[in-house]
Amino acid sequence: MKWILLSIVVTATALSDLLQSHEMKRAGEQSVGARGLARLLRTIAMRRYLILSIVCLAISFFAFMALVQAEPLSFAVPASASSFILETVLAKLVLKEEVGLRRGAGALLVLGGVVLLAR
Amino acid sequence: MRFRTYSLLGLFVFLRPLGNLSLAWGTKHFPQVLELNPAVYLRAMVDPFVALGIAMLILALLTRMALLSLADLSFVLPVTAIGYVLAALFGSVFLHETVTVQQWTGTVLIFLGTGLVGTTEQNTTRQLGKSA
Numbered sequence: 001m002k003w004i005l006l007s008i009v010v011t012a013t014a015l016s017d018l019l020q021s022h023e024m025k026r027a028g029e030q031s032v033g034a035r036g037l038a039r040l041l042r043t044i045a046m047r048r049y050l051i052l053s054i055v056c057l058a059i060s061f062f063a064f065m066a067l068v069q070a071e072p073l074s075f076a077v078p079a080s081a082s083s084f085i086l087e088t089v090l091a092k093l094v095l096k097e098e099v100g101l102r103r104g105a106g107a108l109l110v111l112g113g114v115v116l117l118a119r
Numbered sequence: 120m121r122f123r124t125y126s127l128l129g130l131f132v133f134l135r136p137l138g139n140l141s142l143a144w145g146t147k148h149f150p151q152v153l154e155l156n157p158a159v160y161l162r163a164m165v166d167p168f169v170a171l172g173i174a175m176l177i178l179a180l181l182t183r184m185a186l187l188s189l190a191d192l193s194f195v196l197p198v199t200a201i202g203y204v205l206a207a208l209f210g211s212v213f214l215h216e217t218v219t220v221q222q223w224t225g226t227v228l229i230f231l232g233t234g235l236v237g238t239t240e241q242n243t244t245r246q247l248g249k250s251a
Contacts, residue, residue: 020184021192025244030185032127032178040181050184057180062160068139069146073210077139078203078225084196091193098243099193102235107193109232110200116225117207 005067010083012060017087019053021095078117085111124241127186128198134179136205140213142172147214190241197236200229 027043030036044050068076088107092099099107145168163169186195204226210216 017192017196021187021195024184024188027188030188031123032130032182032185036185037181040185044184054180061176065142065146065160065163068143069149072216073139073143073206073214076143077136077206077210081200081203084200087196088193091191091196095192096244097191097193098240100239103193103197103239106232106234106236106239107197109228109235110197111232113225113228113230113232114200114203116228117203117222 002067002071005063005070006079008063009060009067009080010086012056012063013080013083014086014090016053016056016060017083018090018094019049019056021091023047023050023053078114081114082111084114121241124186124189127182127189128195131179131182131186132199132202132205134175134182135199135202136209138172138175138179139206140172140209141168141175143210143214145169145172191243194236194239194241198233201233204229 024030027047030040030043032040044054064076064080067080085107088099088104091097145166146163149163149166149169164173183195183199186199207218207222207226211218
């Protein structure tokens with residue numbers, strides 16, 4: 001059951017992040033002060049892909065809740081972070097971001113760290 | 120711009136592990152098993168620790184969305200991984216979970232990777248990043 005829950009967390013998180021990144025760049029620079037939060041909430045309400053990204057995140061969240069109840073936090077959190085490798089590849093291919101040598105090497109170091117943490 | 124990005128980043132990396140910690144504490148002390156029954160989830164959300172965890176995670180989500188309006192996804196993902204170090208630390212201190220030497224080695228790698236990615240250009244698709 002824990003691997004099914006983890007697969008749901010990873011897939012839903014990746015889809016949510018891709019949608020969020022694409023839409024937030026298009027929406028322009030945002031902040032989280034009182035006025036900034038109000039503007040951000042209006043932006044979310046007006047963009048259907050942001051709403052869809054939150055639905056994906058909710059699916060990921062409920063699967064994560066079940067995972068942290070059954071497994072140690074020090075497993076559940078780093079294991080679910082494996083989604084960021086999938087997301088880094090998709091960011092380059094789909095979002096057309098520049099993933100150069102330093103960013104790629106940094107991401108691999110973080111992956112190594114996350115794998116060691118998850119054991 | 121860079122200061123604003125790192126302010127949001129700082130807020131996010133503290134909010135998320137604190138939210139996760141509160142959530143984990145609440146769910147671990149919740150008497151029923153959380154599986155696919157929505158009613159059990161709704162009952163769990165009334166628990167103060169679960170509710171506080173959810174509130175912190177919602178604020179973390181909004182902070183991260185603001186961060187994604189300023190920086191690339193492939194930049195945000197590794198630099199926010201520093202939060203996993205805090206999660207391991209909180210798990211060790213507050214939930215008494217065992218953190219091994221190997222796991223502490225992992226935290227060092229995450230620090231190094233985060234620092235390396237932090238030196239890269241934060242937004243490589245700037246043509247989309249103009250204020251609305």
